[in-house]
Structure formats: structure tokens, C-alpha cells
Amino acid sequence: MAVDAARGEKAAREEKALRDVTDRLVDDYGEAHPAERVEAVVGAVRKRFEGHSVREFVPILVERIARRELDPTRGKNGAGVELTKSAAGADGNSGSPDGQADNTSVFAAVAGRFVPARLVENKRALGAVAAGVAVVLAAGAVLAVQQSDSPSASTTAAPSLTVVRGVVGSEKSAFFDDPKVADVLARHGFKVVAEPAGSRQIATSVDLGKYDFAFPSSSAAAERIQRQRGVNGKYVPFSSPMAIATFQPIADLLTRAGIVTPGATTTFDVDNYLALAEKGVQWNQLDDNSSYAVPKNVLVSTTDPRTSNSAAMYLAVTAYVANDNTIVRGAKAEDYAVSRVSRLFTRQGFTESSSDGPFKDYLANGMGTIPMAWIYEAQYVDAAAHGQLKPDMVLMYPAPTIMSQHTVIPLNDKGDQIGKLLTTDPELQRLAADHGFRPTDVTLFTKVTGAHQIPVDANLVNQVTPPDYDTLEHLLDGVAKSYN
Known part of the structure; x- marks a missing residue:
């Protein structure tokens, strides 16, 4: 248990450091790139370090490579993190005969961000630590830099392309x-x-x-x-169908409340959930609740419906159920649906603009922050395939759900x-299947989920047909007005 707790704390620290990296890069490159682009680059770079056992240096390496890919000449601080330069000296040469920075110097440049100065100054101690991570630095950092410099990662295409x-x-x-x-x-x-x-x-x-x-x-x-x-x-x-990421204690609580049905895959009854949420029931008011007895409303966490598609899909599902399991059509039906579901959003408090943020919090911080997260199934499958899930994490399929095409x-x-x-x-x-999406040939998806033993419903039957664009916009406008 102590080992698991320590690992959880390290993962949370790394996640916070990477969020800080993202915030810095958004601040530095905001005039050249939209925030979504910066977040996407950071996300793609961090994937290169998945599976490495030593994690302390991941944030600084991610920042270095991301700055290169975003073009350091545009940073308002011009603060690209150049490991080899800082290790070798201002002229780019080290003390080694071949002009390359030795492992200890490179390690010192990285360690300056994570290791106390007294340890960095102690060359003997530093050498001992460097020996322990030399393989990670050689294989991880060099590979990451090579990948960031490779033609496939460059933003400039070869002349023939x-x-x-x-x-x-x-x-x-x-x-x-x-x-x-x-x-x-x-x-x-x-x-x-x-x-x-x-x-x-x-x-x-x-x-x-x-x-x-x-x-x-x-x-x-x-x-x-x-x-x-x-x-x-x-x-x-x-x-990718929309789904709900949760934890086993939460699923057990909602099973006793008549909202969740366990099985080969776990289902979440949207109708029963809506009836409970409309009453403003809080977690600590649920019967036999000793695992999550907190005074917070029983709500699925979503992104901001005014900016995010995943939240719009949540609105489409809940509005359908609120409209007596019928597709919403016409102003009267729209107003009625909004009157029933708007509180599912306004009672959440702050919501993020991208589904990436809530899911990262779900992975890193446990059920204390987000007991239930509305996500794309692809996010959960991708995380499971890359070993990012904890044993008590559960994927629930809302009934009905909706397919994000x-x-x-x-x-x-x-x-x-x-x-x-x-x-x-x-x-x-x-x-596409490797990234958790369901391609046109669904057997490719089932091969990925089967290989990693991810419990999914490959043949979802209970699906909502999305409303047309105008209706969905009217619903979203109605919910947006409810925030005021």
C-alpha cells in the first residue's frame, strides 16, 4: 500500500509539473499558436516517454522537445532548454576529446532542475546517481531528441511531399x-x-x-x-462512443442506488441518473456510503458545453432522455429539455474547454477530484493500452450513449x-485503432482491446441519434443562458 501511495504521489507531481510546462508554453507561444496546438504538442511529446521507469526528468525533456517543435525563435523569453549546450559550455564544447558533452555533464544539466545543488556539486555523488539513470538518459533523451529532429516530426515536408x-x-x-x-x-x-x-x-x-x-x-x-x-x-x-470513466467504489455506490448495472461491461442508466440529479442529491446522502461520503452533488463531470464537443454530446444524450426518450425537435421541446438538464452543467462549477484536461485529472488525482468523467471511449482505451490505468478504474457506458462520428x-x-x-x-x-478509435473495420479495434484485455462493448445497441446542428445549437444556447 505504501509503495502504491508513493507511486501515486510521484504520478501526481509529474502531472502537475507537466501542467506547469504546458502553462509556460502557452504563455510563451500564445501569439504564434493557439492553446490547443500547444497542448497537443505537449501531449504528443510526453507519449514518447511512456514506459520509462525513471520519471523525474520527463517534464524538462518534454519542455525541451516541445519548445523545439513549436519553434523557439518565437518564444517571448527565447528560453529553449538546450541540454547539450548547457552541459558543454557556451562554446558548445565539452572537456572530452571528441567535443561531446560527457554523461555526467549532461546529467548535471538536467539534474539542476530536480536535484539539490549540494548533490550536483558533489561530483562523486553525482556520478553515482548518473550511473543509475544513464540508460534512461541515453535511450530516452537521445531517442526523444532524435525523434523531434526526424523528418516525420518536422513541420517542414520533404520537397517530394x-x-x-x-x-x-x-x-x-x-x-x-x-x-x-x-x-x-x-x-x-x-x-x-x-x-x-x-x-x-x-x-x-x-x-x-x-x-x-x-x-x-x-x-x-x-x-x-x-x-x-x-x-x-x-x-x-x-x-468513438461517449463513455464515463469512474472508479470501482463509485460504481458500487451507484449500483446500490439503481443507476449502474455491472456485468461484462458496466452500464449507466441516464434516466435514473437524471431523476437523482434533478433532486440535488449529494454523495453523502446515498445509502451505505462509507467510501465517498462527501457533500458534493452526484454529477458527471463534463467540459464546457459552450466550447467543447464532448459536452455537447452529453447534452444531446441527456436532452433526449429528458424529452421522454425522443429526439428533440422544435422550440417547445428544446425549452423543456433545457429546463431539465441545464443544472447538470451549472452545478458543476468550473469546467475545462477540452476533454483532455478532465481525463488527465482522472488519471492522476483519483476520485477525490473527479468521481465520474464524461469522456470519449478512445481516451480510456488509449490509456489502458499504454498502461496508464490504476486497478480500480472502471469504464461505464451510458444507456443510452451517443457515437461521436x-x-x-x-x-x-x-x-x-x-x-x-x-x-x-x-x-x-x-x-487509428491503436489510438483507441473505432475504425471502419471494427475487428481492428477489438484486436487492440482484446490484446490488452480492455472490457469494451464492441456492439453498442442503445444509441441516441444526434439532433441536427440547428437543434443542438439551440440547446447549447439555452444551457449557456442558464449560467447567467
Whole structure:
């Protein structure tokens, strides 16, 4: 237990350090990149260090590589973290005969951020510590730097590649930042430059004239883009149902409350949940509650419905159930649904603009912060496949749920070719499954979940049909007014 607690504390410290890194980079590069782009770069870089046993140096290495990828010449402080320079000296030379910084010097440059000065100054002690992490520094740091300098990670395409620009839902940034994805696209002659944005922003405020394709995460947003741009064609290369990430003690409590049904996969009754939430029931008012007896409302944590697609999907599900399990149509039905579900959002307090933030808190901080998080199934599957879950973490499927259709809208011929490749290329489909998405061939998804023994419902039957874009916007506007 003590070992598990220590590991949890280390993971929480690392998560906080990485959030601090992200905040610094957003501050430094805010004029050159949107916050979503910075967050996506940090997320992609940190994945390169998954599986390393020594974690103390991950934040500084992530910051160094992320600054390079974001272009350090644009940082307002010009503060790129150059390990080899700081280790070797101002002239870039070390004391070694071949002009390369030795392992101890490189370690000292990194350790300066994490090890007390008295230990860094003690060369004998430093050498002993360096010996213990030399393999990680040699294999992890060098590999990460090599990857950041590789053609597949560069923002400049080789001369023979056709550059295709797309604006994509931020949850797909890790997929497009994956060097394996870049390699497959390069074999077809393309270099895709993907810029992240919220799906609602893609449909309403992003200047699509700069892009070859748009890739929102919902069919409603895709419908809006098609209407605005006069585009008939579209591709749906993969999808992800919405789900709820929770913990076993929470699932047990809600089972006794008649909301959760355990089984091969765990289901969450939205109708019963809505009835409980409307009464303002708090966790400490549930019967036989000794595991989470806190005076907080029993609510699923979402992102901000005014900016985030995942929260819009939550609204679509709860509004459907509130409307007597019927698709919401017309002003009267919209007003009624909003009157019942708006408190599911306004009682949450602060909500983040991206689904990445709440899920990271869920992974790092346990049920004390977020007992239930509304997520994309792909996030949970991706985390499980990469060993990031703790034993008591549980995936619940809301009944009904809704499928988030990740839809490519081609804005010209180049975008059309990318849409076709993402939908038909076997290797790209397999890589989508590796990132937790459900590709057109669902067997690729079941192979990933089977290999990692992730309990998923591969054949979801109870699904809500999303409302059309106009109806969803009316619902979102109604909830937004409820905040005032």
C-alpha cells in the first residue's frame, strides 16, 4: 500500500509539473499558436516517454522537445532548454576529446532542475546517481531528441511531399502527431499539417479558407460545415462512443442506488441518473456510503458545453432522455429539455474547454477530484493500452450513449485524397485503432482491446441519434443562458 501511495504521489507531481510546462508554453507561444496546438504538442511529446521507469526528468525533456517543435525563435523569453549546450559550455564544447558533452555533464544539466545543488556539486555523488539513470538518459533523451529532429516530426515536408493542411478536433492531435501516421502518409506522397481546434469552433469561427480539409468530431458540426461551404462529400474514417470513466467504489455506490448495472461491461442508466440529479442529491446522502461520503452533488463531470464537443454530446444524450426518450425537435421541446438538464452543467462549477484536461485529472488525482468523467471511449482505451490505468478504474457506458462520428470534410481535391486515405488505407485504420478509435473495420479495434484485455462493448445497441446542428445549437444556447 505504501509503495502504491508513493507511486501515486510521484504520478501526481509529474502531472502537475507537466501542467506547469504546458502553462509556460502557452504563455510563451500564445501569439504564434493557439492553446490547443500547444497542448497537443505537449501531449504528443510526453507519449514518447511512456514506459520509462525513471520519471523525474520527463517534464524538462518534454519542455525541451516541445519548445523545439513549436519553434523557439518565437518564444517571448527565447528560453529553449538546450541540454547539450548547457552541459558543454557556451562554446558548445565539452572537456572530452571528441567535443561531446560527457554523461555526467549532461546529467548535471538536467539534474539542476530536480536535484539539490549540494548533490550536483558533489561530483562523486553525482556520478553515482548518473550511473543509475544513464540508460534512461541515453535511450530516452537521445531517442526523444532524435525523434523531434526526424523528418516525420518536422513541420517542414520533404520537397517530394504534397503538404495538406487540416483543422482537426483536438482529441485527434496525438494521432496526427504519431510518427507512424506521418510515415504512412509520406509513403502516399503527403505531409499533413494538422492544427487542433474545438469542433464547434471549426464549424463556426475558424477561417476554413486556409485549409484543405476540416475534421470535426461530430456529425452535427460536419453538417454545418458542409452547408456553409457547399460540400456534398464527407468521410467517416473512425468513431468513438461517449463513455464515463469512474472508479470501482463509485460504481458500487451507484449500483446500490439503481443507476449502474455491472456485468461484462458496466452500464449507466441516464434516466435514473437524471431523476437523482434533478433532486440535488449529494454523495453523502446515498445509502451505505462509507467510501465517498462527501457533500458534493452526484454529477458527471463534463467540459464546457459552450466550447467543447464532448459536452455537447452529453447534452444531446441527456436532452433526449429528458424529452421522454425522443429526439428533440422544435422550440417547445428544446425549452423543456433545457429546463431539465441545464443544472447538470451549472452545478458543476468550473469546467475545462477540452476533454483532455478532465481525463488527465482522472488519471492522476483519483476520485477525490473527479468521481465520474464524461469522456470519449478512445481516451480510456488509449490509456489502458499504454498502461496508464490504476486497478480500480472502471469504464461505464451510458444507456443510452451517443457515437461521436469523426468526419472529414474535404475542402478541395487534396483534402479529398486525405479523407479517402484515412478511410481506406489498412495501416492508417490500424493506427487509428491503436489510438483507441473505432475504425471502419471494427475487428481492428477489438484486436487492440482484446490484446490488452480492455472490457469494451464492441456492439453498442442503445444509441441516441444526434439532433441536427440547428437543434443542438439551440440547446447549447439555452444551457449557456442558464449560467447567467
